[in-house]
Amino acid sequence: MLDRKAFDSISYSIAIVGSCLDGAFRGCVVNSLQQLTSSNPAKFAVSLNKYNMTQAAVAQTGAFSATVAAADCPDTIIKLFGYKSGRVTDKFAEYETKTDEAGCPYITDGMAVRMSFRVIQQVDLGSHVMFIAEVTEAEVLQPGGVLTVEMFKNAGKVIPANAPVYRTLDEHYGYRCTVCGYVHKSDTLPDDFRCPVCKQPASKFEKL
Secondary structure: OOOHHHHHHOOOEOEEEEEEEOOEEEEEEEOOOEEEEOOOOOEEEEEEEOOOHHHHHHHHHOEEEEEEEEOOOOHHHHHHHHHOOOOOOOHHHHOOEEEOOOOOEEEOOOEEEEEEEEEEEEEEOOOEEEEEEEEEEEEEOOOOOEOEHHHHHHOOOOOOOOOOOOOOOOOOOOEEEOOOOOEEOOOOOOOOOEOOOOOOEHHHEEEO
C-alpha cells in the first residue's frame, strides 16, 4: 500500500532558487530546500527538476541562491516563479534583482531570508537532481515567519509545479498556455481542458 496523501503531513518552506547561465538569470520555486548539517560551513540540499532551466544553470555553474518566502509573500511572486518558464519570460525582470558574490540573482520583495550556496555534490534522482551545497552567504531580510506549503494550501492556493516546457515553442500548430508555456499539440482545444502543468483553463491558451 502506498498512499501518497501521507506525504502531505510533512510541510516545507517555499523558496526561490536562482542561478545564472550564459548571462541569463534563471529561477524557480522549490519546496525541497533543507538543511543537512550545522557544521561550518553548514550544508543544505535542494532538488530541481531536470526539465527546469534553473537546474541546468545550477548544474553547470555550481552555484545558486535561495530566498525563503515570507509568510506574507504576495501570490504574484509565487505564481511568476512557480508557473512560468524561463523559456517564455524573464522572471527577474519584474522585480528589483540583486546578485550575490557568485553572480546568482535573487529578489528581496516578499522574502524573509536569503542564502547563497556552492555545490559540492550532485545526485541523480531520475526526474530530478539533488544538489548538496555549502552555505557561502546568509542574511535575514525581514523578521517574522516564512511561507510553508501547508499555509499556502490552507489559503486555497494550488502549489505551483515546476513549469517545464515539454515541447519547443517553435512548433507550428497547437495551443500554447500563456501562463507557463506548455504546448498542447492538437487542432482543437476542449472548453473543459486544463493545462497539465499549471492547471489553467482553456481560456488561458492561445492558438499557434
